[in-house]
Amino acid sequence: xxxxxxxRIINGIVLLNKAVGGSSxxxxxxxxxxxxxxxxxxxxxxxxxxxxxxxxxxxxxxxxSQFLLDADKAYEVTARLGIxxxxxxxxxxxxxxxxxxxxEAQIRSACASFIGESMQVPSMFxxxxxxxxxxxxxxxxxxxxxxxxxxITVYNLEINAIALPDIHMTVHCSKGTYIRTIVxxxxxxxxxxxxxxxLHRTKVAEYPTDKMYAMESLEAIAQQHGETGLDAILLPxxxxxxxxxxxxxxxxxxxxxxxxxxxxxxxxxxxxxxxxRLYCDQEAETLFLGVGEVTPAGEIQPKRVVVYE
Numbered sequence: 001x002x003x004x005x006x007x008r009i010i011n012g013i014v015l016l017n018k019a020v021g022g023s024s025x026x027x028x029x030x031x032x033x034x035x036x037x038x039x040x041x042x043x044x045x046x047x048x049x050x051x052x053x054x055x056x057x058x059x060x061x062x063x064x065s066q067f068l069l070d071a072d073k074a075y076e077v078t079a080r081l082g083i084x085x086x087x088x089x090x091x092x093x094x095x096x097x098x099x100x101x102x103x104e105a106q107i108r109s110a111c112a113s114f115i116g117e118s119m120q121v122p123s124m125f126x127x128x129x130x131x132x133x134x135x136x137x138x139x140x141x142x143x144x145x146x147x148x149x150x151x152i153t154v155y156n157l158e159i160n161a162i163a164l165p166d167i168h169m170t171v172h173c174s175k176g177t178y179i180r181t182i183v184x185x186x187x188x189x190x191x192x193x194x195x196x197x198x199l200h201r202t203k204v205a206e207y208p209t210d211k212m213y214a215m216e217s218l219e220a221i222a223q224q225h226g227e228t229g230l231d232a233i234l235l236p237x238x239x240x241x242x243x244x245x246x247x248x249x250x251x252x253x254x255x256x257x258x259x260x261x262x263x264x265x266x267x268x269x270x271x272x273x274x275x276x277r278l279y280c281d282q283e284a285e286t287l288f289l290g291v292g293e294v295t296p297a298g299e300i301q302p303k304r305v306v307v308y309e
Contacts, residue, residue, distance in 0.1 A: 007038040008227070009309050011059035012234030017212035018046050018054045027215065031056050034222050035230055043068035043204065043240075044175075049089055052076075052201030053212055061237035063304045064291065067205075068240050072155070074172045074203035077196060079183040081165040084193030088123060088180035098192045100165050107167060110189045111157050114182055119149035123181050152177040166197070206242065211235065237306070238277060238288040245270055246277040247300060249289075254280040257289050258307075262299035272296040275303065 014035075018027055024045040032040035041062040043055045052075070057065045082100045085092030130138065130145045138145050153174040161168040171179060180196050187194025202209060213221075213233065221229045247265045249257065257263040257278060270276065271294065278289040278300055287308075292300035 007032075007036050009059060010035055010037050010227075010231065010234075011061050011237050011306075012057075012231070013061050013237060013239060014056050014058070014218070014230075014234055015207055015212040016054045016056050016218070017214045018051050019215060020051045021048055023048055024054060027054065028056055030215065031218065032058070034218055036227065041065050044073070046201060047089065047091075047180075047199070049091055049196075050199040050201065052199075053204050053207065053209065054201070055204055055207060055240075057237070057240070058234070059237075060306045060308075061240065063306070064237060064240040067243075070175045071205035071243075072172065072174055072203075073177070073201060074170065075179050076160075076198070076200045076202055077169050077171060077179050077183065078198035079167045079169065079186060079194045080197045081167065081187060081190065081192050081194045083195055084184065084187055085195045087195075088184040089196040089199070092195070096193055100192045102164075102190050102192065104162055106190065107162060108159060110186055111159055111167075111169065113189070114154050114186070115157050117151060117153050120152045120176075120178060120181055121149045122147050122176075123178050123184075150176055154182070167194075170202075172203070205240075207235075207239070236288070241275075241277055241291055244275050244277050244291065246279060248279045248281055248286075251280065251282075254287070254289060257292065257300070257302055258305060260302055260305070262295055262297075262301045263292065264299050268294055268298045268300075270294050276300055 014031060016027060016031060024042050028040055028042045035058055037058045039059050039062050041057050043057060043065045046052065046054055055068050083097050084095045086095055154171060154177065156172040158170045159167060160170060179199055183194050183196050249263050249265055253263040263278060274294045275291055276294060278292055280287045280289055288306060290302060290305040292302045295301050
């Protein structure tokens, strides 16, 4: 018989406004302890030097964290020209120092070249894994391993201010985009080098920034109102999948879906292969059942099922 997990069964998503310092896993574990939750997971790591929005999924919401990992992101970033570092941020060792002899027109032209689709080679200091080990582990040992270039999309790169040697920008991009790599590439394109001095994530999917809580705020809520107060600020777990179409079923199809069988849905408007949210309308509430895939027969086959205990 398996060992029972410690903690409460609590489902939902809290938007943490991560501070600079500390890894994403460290702050995740702290939030999990505050909530006394059995399960918790984050939705895309932020470097210790990075701050901003870090959605943390609790309980059954962890089943939908991948959808937020795959979501678009937006960042405020400050690039400092003239210096290149090993990590492309302030944590790294200086590789080179060069004079900054570029004008605003050159900077704007170089920044504009990153907008659109491109192939990006991940940094050796990323958390991507090679043979089961994070790339940054190899980098710290001075080992460089092969990395495949990945397709990314920069939807918009807006220059907010130029105060040389600093450039302040806002970047809206697809999943898997490494801002440090963009800044390093920008520095090489301008011929002077560059590294990230500030990185703040402002957006994940469509989550509102005014729903973010700093760790100090969560601690204050826990101290003043306990678990009840913390639970009150959780976002529903289906907010992670709101871009998917929604369908509703009755009680009998709810049971089928919860037991891993395809649920029969009236008047499906989407093609086979489309993922969709599924709900059951009950007397007192509308219950989120999970995410399924539309079948050729017009049913919804379970992919991620919420277990209510």
